Amino acid sequence: MDKISISEIIDEIGLSKYTFKIYFLIGLALLFSGFDYMVVSYTMPQMTKEWALSKVQTGSLASWSLIGLMIGGIIGGVISDRIGRKKTLAFFCLVFSLLTFPIYFVHSFEAFAVLRILSGIGFGAIIPVAVTMLSESSPTKNRGYFTSSIMSFYVFGWVVAGIAAIYIVPTFGWRVCYLVGGLPIVYTFILLFLLPESCRWLLGKGREDEAIKEIKRMEITAKGRAKDYVSGSLASPPSPVKVGISAVFSADYRKTTMALWIIYFMGSVVIYGINGWLPTLLVGKGYGLVKGYSFAVLQNVFGMIGGIGTGYAADKIGRRLNVIFGWIFTAAAILLLGVALNQWQVVICGTLVGLAMNWGLSGTQPLLAEGYPTEFRTTGVSWAQAFGRVGGFLGPIVAGYVQQLGVGFTGIFIFFAIPAVIAAFVALFFITETKGKSIENIAGVKA
Numbered sequence: 001m002d003k004i005s006i007s008e009i010i011d012e013i014g015l016s017k018y019t020f021k022i023y024f025l026i027g028l029a030l031l032f033s034g035f036d037y038m039v040v041s042y043t044m045p046q047m048t049k050e051w052a053l054s055k056v057q058t059g060s061l062a063s064w065s066l067i068g069l070m071i072g073g074i075i076g077g078v079i080s081d082r083i084g085r086k087k088t089l090a091f092f093c094l095v096f097s098l099l100t101f102p103i104y105f106v107h108s109f110e111a112f113a114v115l116r117i118l119s120g121i122g123f124g125a126i127i128p129v130a131v132t133m134l135s136e137s138s139p140t141k142n143r144g145y146f147t148s149s150i151m152s153f154y155v156f157g158w159v160v161a162g163i164a165a166i167y168i169v170p171t172f173g174w175r176v177c178y179l180v181g182g183l184p185i186v187y188t189f190i191l192l193f194l195l196p197e198s199c200r201w202l203l204g205k206g207r208e209d210e211a212i213k214e215i216k217r218m219e220i221t222a223k224g225r226a227k228d229y230v231s232g233s234l235a236s237p238p239s240p241v242k243v244g245i246s247a248v249f250s251a252d253y254r255k256t257t258m259a260l261w262i263i264y265f266m267g268s269v270v271i272y273g274i275n276g277w278l279p280t281l282l283v284g285k286g287y288g289l290v291k292g293y294s295f296a297v298l299q300n301v302f303g304m305i306g307g308i309g310t311g312y313a314a315d316k317i318g319r320r321l322n323v324i325f326g327w328i329f330t331a332a333a334i335l336l337l338g339v340a341l342n343q344w345q346v347v348i349c350g351t352l353v354g355l356a357m358n359w360g361l362s363g364t365q366p367l368l369a370e371g372y373p374t375e376f377r378t379t380g381v382s383w384a385q386a387f388g389r390v391g392g393f394l395g396p397i398v399a400g401y402v403q404q405l406g407v408g409f410t411g412i413f414i415f416f417a418i419p420a421v422i423a424a425f426v427a428l429f430f431i432t433e434t435k436g437k438s439i440e441n442i443a444g445v446k447a
Contacts, residue, residue: 068120
């Protein structure tokens, strides 16, 4: 009996309501996590004043959740590869929601730090699961768009956080922002009821009958009818000799792993450092709370556009060239922002920075998902992102130290441009193109 791969089935169906159902369900989970992550950037000035914090301590306010992001990335990928994408996504959505709203009650820097680390575990776990699930559910020719643009929902959460802070902080105080951040608890149950499990994961676990049922649902949703699949009709790639983190560093994947880790590390220094500090830097430059926050929100709006645009570009010009362009563009935009002289120059350059750095980091997502086979795909994605969070943790803190050296507004942006250039060079020399290849072929197995 001729067997058919899941890639062939998904590619034959093409884009459908089923594809977009998964896309938007996962996207909303990322939006909520983006809100809860970024709200700290818009409450930093108030916490700094209330708790009399130094520059380094202020920078660390945006970094504590990055420790949780690292932990969540490390454990979330392994859990997802074992119990499934759907359950993992729902569970960690519950984690970050439950651990955000108690911040309303904290009255010390130390208590805040503990809760941000714990809630960060939820952020860190759902991002790689989201990227993996989209890569496993999208048609080959559109996979770059979906795995890149899904991060626009995360950035949209940053935008919503800024808008909410503009209205909430002056009237109700900074603490109410964290009460709002706890509302996604309800969404956990929506995910459990509506989000389908990954067919590839089910097949990889030997649960072919369940995979067939899900494929039939997919076909009925898309075309109104399903083919008559029977047990043994799906082509299952042979299981790799190694799984887990040992497989990520095996001889076949070592070069890919190191290149992706460095790119994600450098990109995280840039994006988390700038997003963590920009509202405070603009307020300190004399733009006022509402105007400074509005500039930062506008930057993130363009960041969403960058996340969507990089997805289209990845499918057109290829993942490697797209990432190189993204990080060179980012470095140039950061330097321009550093020498901006007036309000309009800050607005224009700030929006370019938002577009460019999200273009670069979101454009890296397809490379992460396409670098590893199903059996340890989420582990590979999550560990790369977890290592990147080290850069995200260090970025705001080192930026605070650099400011204490007296480098000024321009100097701090020169600091942020350097890792963007490094990311571009690593992509140029060490990344292999994966555009147009099925998931099975990327894993070294013929579809």
